Amino acid sequence: MYGWGKRNAAGALSLARGRGGRVKGMPWRKYAVIYRLVLLENLQYAANIVVGFFSYAVFIYTFIMLWEYMYRTPGELIAGYTKEQMIWYVMMTEMIWFGSGAASVAREVSTDIRGGNIAYLMNKPYHYTLYVLAKYTGEWSVRLPMYAMLAAGIGTLMVGPLPGFPLTAVPGMAVCVVLGLTINAVFKMCISLFSFWIEDAAPFQWLYDKLLLIVGTMFPVEIFPKALQPLFKLTPIYTVFYGPAKLIVDFSPEKCVEILAAQAVYLAAGCGLMFLIYGKGVKKLYVNGG
Amino acid sequence: MLTAVKNQMRVCLLSIKYNVMREMVNKVTFLTNVGFMVLNNASFLVQWMILFRLRGEVGGYTFREIMLLWGLVAASFGLSHILFARVFSLPDLIINGKLDAYLVQPKNVLVGVITSSTDVSAIGDFLYGIAIAAICGPGVGGFILFLLFTVTGAVVFTAFALLLGSLSFWFVRMDMLQNQMVMGIVSFGTYPDGIFKGVSRFLLYFIIPVGMAVWYPVHVIVRFDAEMFFTVAGYAALLSAMSVAVFYRGLRRYASGNLMVARM
Structure with missing residues (x-):
């Protein structure tokens, strides 16, 4: 799949270039071309995504059963959430x-660095990290x-509609979700870029994923001891999972602005870190030929 | 007959030994993989601490019993991925015609295939499981039962993966189904059976074998029940026999991929 994308992306880039190899118009156009190609490729294989629904359904079913058990009386609140809000938050x-x-970003960067493919990709007329991000954006698009539709379907069927859900706020929520998963991809890429120094960065990815999974996806931050909550709000958990999901289950315009501001800061810092690590990493690169 | 079995066992053990030695060439990566997998599993303690802060018991389980559940899943999953890691990528071998290299060896094909790789991080899973069992203190008898059920659990994991993976001889895309069903055992198995009801509970005991790999064994460790013990052992043996039969039935349909592969 990736090989096809790369070859076509390279071909399309040559079309996007003018005479003398310079990219005409906005410099972002080449990334838009990569995005469009990967998007079209993924649309061809959309049926494969459906197979992955099983894992999501397993997770959600388990959590519905768990919270059904934990909430014993109707209308009970746990950490300020009703049962419906808690289940929708997890969903x-x-x-x-x-x-x-996002695992695909980590896998691709690690494989490129460990396998030496990076030597081929870093000489292309794009920045490698932005190339990976453009491809990734095409994948999740x-x-x-598809997962959003599945979640809405399962949620409405098994838990009932989310009470007080404002349809007018959907664009704001969508922006938060998109920024959240871009921040996540940037941080995962930063970790994978450590493969320039260590052979396998996967163990660090496990820990980062578990931090997000346990603190960010399984429970809302409010369920943790009060002393820890400000600390969690400084981590990517707040901008990647908690913020967007909190907006969906309990929207307020002030909260939306606060989360968007935090995401902007996080994205800027994450990208700065990513460019820094990549810049230092490529200087460490040894190409063994072959 | 006995000599052939002994020879086969020797080859298997050597294969596993060399798999591990190959992975240990880079000691830092090896130790990082093992150590971080232990930490990775331990991070789920946070989840259960939170849940037990809300309720004194979850699904009829105490915190200690939940830890036993986690320990058993980790140890069984770990053992099957240390000894038989290749069974989890069997569909890839079948679909891409990579079985040829095993077919020409003068040893048992199935055993040769499934013992041909080791997942290093699974050592971390296995060690975590054993450590949890030791800490949770089910007593000497309980610990011996835990070790026995780690073996039956690993057999169930492996046989279930073999059964689904062997379906690749007939159907495409079984790799995704195999992966999701096996991970389904892990996902469901790390939660108490008391939270599941009705049809789902039946499915989790008899279709996705979570009950036989994890829940029944933990019940037996907590309170010994001979009937449950033999049910688990019998189920593991039956599932193994069935999966082996399906593999060899499917192998008759195998067509070589005309692929040149060097096994080193």
């Missing part, structure tokens, strides 16, 4: 988790809406 965070498929 939304898991929808972002499964729909984003197909997958995430």
Whole structure:
């Protein structure tokens, strides 16, 4: 799949270039071409995504059963959430988790560095990290809406509609979700870029994923001891999962602005870190030929 | 007959030994993989601490019993991925015609295939499971039962993966189904059976074998029940026999991929 994308992306880039190899118009156009190609490719294989629904359904079913058990009386509140809100919160965070498929970014970067393919890709007329991000955006653009529809279907069927859900706020929520999963991809890429120094960065990915999974997706931050909550709000958990999911289950315009501001700061810092690590990493690169 | 079995066992053990030695060439990566997998599993303690802060019991389980559940899943999953890791990528071998290299060896094909790789991080899973069992203190008898059920659990994991993977001889895309069903055992198995009801409970005991791999064994460790014990052992044996039969039935349909592969 990736090989096809790369060859076609390279071909399309040559079309996007003018005479003398310079890209005409906005510099972002080449990334838009990569995005469009990967999007079209993923649309061809959309049926494959459906197979992945099983894992999502397993997770969600387990959590519905768990929270059904934990809430014993109707109208009970746990950490300020009703049963419906708690289940919808988990469904939304898991929808972002499964729909984003951020593991593909980590896998691709690690494989490129460990396998030496990076030597070929870094000489192309694009920045490698932005190339990976453009491809990743093309991937989730197909997958995430499918998972969103599945989550909405399961949620409405098994838990009932989310009370007080404002349809007018959907664009704001969508922006938060998109920024959240881009921040996640940037941080996962930063970890994978450590493969320039260590052979296998996967163990660090496990820990990062578990931090997000346990603290960010399974429970809302409010369920943790009060002393820890401010600390969690400084981590990517707040901008990647908690913020977007909180907006969906309990929307307020002030909260939306606060989360968007935090995401902007996080994205800027994450990208800065990513460019820094990549810049230092490529200087460490040894090409053994072959 | 006995000599052939002994020879086969020797080859298997050597294969596993060399798999591990190959992975240990880079010691830092090896230790990082194992150590971080232990930490990775331990991070789920946070989840259960939170849940037990809300209720004194979850699904009829105490915190100690939940830890036994986690320990058994980790140890069984770990053992099957240490000894038989290749069974989890069997569909890839079948679909891409990579079985040829095993067919020409003068040893049992199935055993040769499934013992041909080791997942290093699974050592971390296995060690975590054993450590949890030791800490949770089910007593000497309980610990011996835990070790026995780790073996039956690993057999169930492996046989279930073999059964689904062997379906690749007939159907495409079984790799995704195999992966999701096996991970389904892990996902469901790390939660108490008391939270599941009705049809789902039946499915989790008899279709996705979570009950036989994890829940029944933990019940037996907590309170010994001979009937449950033999049910688990019998189920593991039956599932193994069935999966082996399906593999060899499917192998008759195998067509070589005309692929040149060097096994080193």
